[in-house]
Amino acid sequence: MAVDELVDYITAEVRAVIGARSDWIEAPHPVEASENRRFFQALMDPNPRFWDEAHARTTRYGGVVTPPAFAVHAFRRPAGELNDSLAAAGDPDFDGVSRAMRPGLPKLPVPLSGILNGGYEYEFFSYPKVGERILCRSAYLDIYQKQGKSGPMVMVVIEDEYRTADGRPLLKSLNTMIMR
């Protein structure tokens, strides 16, 4: 048995953050038409409600909207964030991934380097319109350890609630991140 199969990553320090919930945090900028365009073009989904304002005004959305789960990607690097996210690009082990799970949630004291997205459970209420500001509140609902084929895995279950600045609910999600 490999030594790391015996390691319990769910330490008291990790248990202490289960249940931690962030405040409502606003995305660095309102939804931009060009950001939305790059998004739906990369999805190869040219529905006119994403770009044709005249058409979108006649729909129940009342204007151009984003694809349904856009909000989960709205939390970009703020313009004033000066740390280069590729500063470590010369390191052969650098994988390009931020280890910060969510803005406003504490970093997890788990010494595992790999990170994978296990999946989502979504509940949708409305779609953001171009120009609207998006807010998110997150919580560590659960953190537990499982034995995977290649060693131990720490499963991190995060609940996210998204709404607009005027309080309209957008979506709720449960996301399972896998550290290994």
Place this chain on the structure above:
Amino acid sequence: MAEPVYFESVAVGDDIPVLAKGPMTTAHIIRWSAAMENWHKIHYDWRYATGHDGLPDVLVNGSWKQHVLAQLLVDWAGETGWLWKMNFQYRGMNIPGDTLTAWGRVTGTRRRADYGVVELEIGLKDQNGREGSPGTASVVLPLKGGPGVPYPFDPAVLH
């Protein structure tokens, strides 16, 4: 605009129209990564993906695949229905050359107040029929002659 789908026209076992994307290329993958500002090297650095991480190739982003499932269901529900819930697991990897087909099959129907809720099994298969993102969904549909599902959607309308 497509004809609205009414609850009464849906039966358990029905397949909804599929949605295919691909074949996927590295250009499609980096277009999505750039739009997301996701710099995970497994999506664009072949040497890193295969050498360091032991993957078969660079990978199609899971974050991209989830929106294909959402599009499948939103397109089917139309402008009078609503994609209420959707869940899936990332089980399989997809690589350049893959064509992905999102599919859905009705597993249950429930009348709720002035609307109908349709439960579906969903997934995203590659060109060899291998399922990589299995999940389930709930779509709210209007009844024939009834009102469209209110927007913004509030689950309280189902009680």
